[in-house]
Amino acid sequence: MGKKRTVDIVEALALPITEENGVELVDVEYVKEGQDWFLRIYIDKEEGITLDDCQAVSETLSKKLDETDPIEESYYLEVSSPGLDRELKKDKDYEKFKGRLVQISLYEPLDGKKTIEGELIGLENGFVSIKADGKKKIEIPREKIGKVKLAVIIE
Known part of the structure; x- marks a missing residue:
């Protein structure tokens, strides 16, 4: 099996x-x-x-x-438990964790980076949207993403 x-x-x-x-x-x-x-x-x-x-x-x-x-x-x-840095796998995870800081690992670099952090806006039409650097909205095709995890903030 x-x-x-x-x-x-x-x-x-x-x-x-x-x-x-x-x-x-x-x-x-x-x-x-x-x-x-x-x-x-x-x-x-x-x-x-x-x-x-x-x-x-x-x-x-x-x-x-x-x-x-x-x-x-x-x-x-x-x-x-999935842990503090849990991976977002299901569509409902993207709704549940809107507004949270996420870390996205990409299969190929985007603007020279294979890892991008930002505030999760959501998942729509196969694109994961985040707000990076406090203001810039980035939409990434889901098929180009290896993993999306909640970012852990240590203060």
């Missing part, structure tokens, strides 16, 4: 579990690192994720995965 199909199956199994636990299912990753496979579930909620949230989702999902056995390889299950 392919990685995409595995992620889709796990996402379908995890969604009702996260909803029951009052958290949002942010992302599912199934990746091989060295010899080992990792199934990573990222969850979030307005007031932030606690260890208890992660444990509750992990225990329930682990039982469900054992029952349905959708993954052939052995793997490690990890449930965690």
Whole structure:
């Protein structure tokens, strides 16, 4: 079974579990690192994720995965928060985090830069719009973007 199909199956199994636990299912990753496979579930909620949230989702999902056995390889299950510098992957993320400072990594340089920071304006018609340098609006085609992450400001 392919990685995409595995992620889709796990996402379908995890969604009702996260909803029951009052958290949002942010992302599912199934990746091989060295010899080992990792199934990573990222969850979030307005007031932030606690260890208890992660444990509750992990225990329930682990039982469900054992029952349905959708993954052939052995793997490690990890449930965690997406972190302060979370990646924006879904369209709804661009709406939710409008006005926040983001860091965009590009596949090819734009004006000599492969990384651009600015205030997120949004996602529309396949373009990510930000306000850079406090005033200049930049629209970047989504297919030219490697990653969009929330920027972490350390004061």
